[in-house]
Amino acid sequence: MKRSAVLACLTLTVVACAGQTPAAQPDRTGLEPAQATPSAPVSPSPSPSPTRTGPPEFTAKVTKIARDRLPYSWRPGCPVGYQDLRLVTMTYWGFDNRAHTGELVVRDTVADDITTAFKKLYDMRFPIKQMRLVDVYKGDDFDSIEADNTSAFNCRPATGSSSWSKHAYGQAVDINPRENPYVTAGGGTAHQNAKQFTKRPMKGKGVINPGDKVVRAFSSVGWEWGGYWSGTKDYQHFSKGGG
Template structure:
């Protein structure tokens, strides 16, 4: 997929779209084979995202799939139900009208079926997902995935106290 295809149909304004880049990312699959997926991220994060996923790949942490969310017609629900790992998606935060940090290409979700979002009301998304630390592809506090993202200054949603977003890593923009 090209960057134009990966951004096709987004409602993001030009000033955001022009900051996005399409990365080809090697990853270790659930089938114990090497695959190459794609992530759309903010251009200022491209090099560190490549390095983070290089480390995760070398550790053979399994990822189901990694496809730009445009393939799912910008439906976060369809993407997460398919256990797709993704980054850029111009959309609001669940149950709010505020833009998600995914809207700026500054967040990545990994294996949502193994690493669900658990809302304040206790609802689980994707609905059929479960957080089972024994299941391959599950992100755990202190594991190679969390340590690597945090080493680069990213925040893990599994540490949040009001809700849990085990699939989610984000890096806020640094203002000088």
């Protein structure tokens, strides 16, 4: 080979010298393109659990009641023994448009009636001011009414009578007594805060009217409404068997 050809060969970096093909450069990955490791499949994210909206479902629990829960409303000589009474703890719809939990005491034989009727009231969103045992007011019916308290059992005589009230048997309930007062034949009521509610029919939150859904709810379980009495009207009052 001539000297000029040798110099030319030394200066070449890519072109083959003297008919030789340059060596192939190795793949830096060490793998042919077709051999590249595929990406791992991505699992789809689980769908979020639906969030519950709206008020809770109606619930009711019927249990026996201890004597010490009835320090004022029950005493020896009452027409029903406290062992035959039941505490009903249940949901009610409040005047604040929210669900609350209240308590009523009734006779064991009518506990199912009460839960059935009050479930209907809750489902129709009929508002109740509050629902506490009358013992919170030391068994004083007047004070319970003044507080607009919905209550049931109370061992006392009927208003204006020496005979036992249906409340004394645990077979009566008074609902929103301010909005649904006891009204004499002359149109009066003993509670000043209830005077604006003595007429029927009338509109108002928590008001019970003749033939309305509340009356029908109790009628469906065989309970009568005091608003249908002749002369005196007891718009708050529902009882099993009347009276």
